[in-house]
Amino acid sequence: MRYFIQFAYFGKAYHGWQNQPNAITVQQVLEEGLATLLRSKVAVVGAGRTDAGVHALDMFAHFDFGEIESTTDLVHRLNNYLPSDIAIKSIFLVKNDAHARFDAIERTYEYRIVQEKNPFQMETAHYIWSTLDINAMNGAAKILLEYEDFECFSKTHTDVKTYLCKLKKAVWEQKEDKLVFTITADRFLRNMVRAVVGTLLEVGLKKMDPESIMAIVESKDRGRAGVSVPAKGLYLTKVLYPKTIFNE
DSSP, X not given: OEEEEEEEEOGGGSSOSSOBTTBOOHXXXXXXXXXXXXXXXXXXXXXXXXXXXXXXEEEEEEEEOSOOSOHHHHHHXXXXXXXXXXXXXXXXXXXXXXXXXXXXXXXXXXXXEESSOOTTSTTXXXXXXXXXXXXXXXXXXXXXXTOOBOGGGXXXXXXXXXXXXXXXXXXXXXXXXXXXXXXXXXXXXXXXXXXXXXXXXXXXXXXXXXXXXXXXXXXXXXXXXXXXXXXXXXXXXXXXXXXXXXXX
């Protein structure tokens, strides 16, 4: 039987989602927790990768196991077992061929910036004291929606087969004491969101015009785009699935 697990994590202590040698990851900790409580080795497949230090407010993964008498009880036990920076929201049955990664049709990330020094937000947002032109940043972000090939924002030497992503939303908004960039697409390239934000900040700092984004995207050259912003300000906030994967 296939189960989806919905969870959140604060990424500071982890080298990203995906298992890797000699580094602690969210996937590793989650698999170890499930294996301990279910008394069986469990392989967990995530909705996607997040880089070291990136957070997730709403992440999904799937695993296969026999009948679980009470998923509500398993959620409670797993939350008691796992460290405080990983929280399980729910575990539920899906169709046997449902896939947490390949069936996801939309993903949304937020990048958070604070412009006043706040010791309680130094680990959860990127601090920039300089004045930013939000209108110019939104002008450049809107131009991104006209493109599909984002090789210029991809981490180099990756093994992806395509650099095409269908962007649905890219907008900056002031939300209370934070400046938040929200971006939604069917998929994202490695390091893409942090590179997009870094480039848009160049526009906000008036180091380039909003229209310059066109030449950067069309160049397909990572060296032309801005530097990647720190991981601590990035959050995976939503993963959307078609209703067809759920049991009726």
